Amino acid sequence: QSVLTQPPSVSGAPGQRVTISCSGSSSNIGTGYDVHWYQQLPGTTPKLLIYINSNRPSGVPDRFSGSKSGTSASLAISGLQAEDEADYYCQSYDRRLSGYVFGTGTKVTVL
Amino acid sequence: EVQLVESGGGLVQPGGSLRLSCAASGFTFSSCAMSWVRQAPGKGLEWVSIISGSDGSTYYEDSVKGRFTISRDNSKNTLYLQMDSLRAEDTAVYYCAKGRYGSGSYYDNYFDYWGQGALVTVSS
Numbered sequence: 622q623s624v625l626t627q628p629p630s631v632s633g634a635p636g637q638r639v640t641i642s643c644s645g646s647s648s649n650i651g652t653g654y655d656v657h658w659y660q661q662l663p664g665t666t667p668k669l670l671i672y673i674n675s676n677r678p679s680g681v682p683d684r685f686s687g688s689k690s691g692t693s694a695s696l697a698i699s700g701l702q703a704e705d706e707a708d709y710y711c712q713s714y715d716r717r718l719s720g721y722v723f724g725t726g727t728k729v730t731v732l
Numbered sequence: 733e734v735q736l737v738e739s740g741g742g743l744v745q746p747g748g749s750l751r752l753s754c755a756a757s758g759f760t761f762s763s764c765a766m767s768w769v770r771q772a773p774g775k776g777l778e779w780v781s782i783i784s785g786s787d788g789s790t791y792y793e794d795s796v797k798g799r800f801t802i803s804r805d806n807s808k809n810t811l812y813l814q815m816d817s818l819r820a821e822d823t824a825v826y827y828c829a830k831g832r833y834g835s836g837s838y839y840d841n842y843f844d845y846w847g848q849g850a851l852v853t854v855s856s
Contacts, residue, residue: 655842712777
């Protein structure tokens, strides 16, 4: 079982804004460790989407934004598009496990 | 252009062994930590292991400790994962992933490039 909890699914109409939460604890996000986000389009390999809480790699649209506060982090997608339908995972480090951890994953559906 | 190409996946019986390889190109391999991340069919991502770039320090997820061994050959730009005593629950696609930083123990490391994955099926 992952120590980072995400909602199994979120959905929205084209153009809407959706947010995905990543809930951790004092042994990971709450310690101050950075949170990173990955996008996995259907049938493809994961791709880095957000790094160090809120930074976008080159080529990632500014519709995607990340934030972190306390023991949680969030990914927001504004102006939702059909091509955003994918699974999204947060990732951090856990000092109790002494290793990297991924969130449970969230499937985004565009209605 | 960064490229990571995994090979060595396949069908193996419970208790058997398999070795995955990941050929890397397009970056200074020896400067980067390299990791294996797996994804069971229909499930989420699970970090498996990481190896530091220069000193070769290794770290493992608890369920694979003592059974899996990560290694690298910086002269061949290749990452390996030796998997022994395989179990049905090890069935997954195994991704090779490049760490942004060189240390495998750096808590803020993340994975900026991923391979296409190698399917490992453990079944009798």
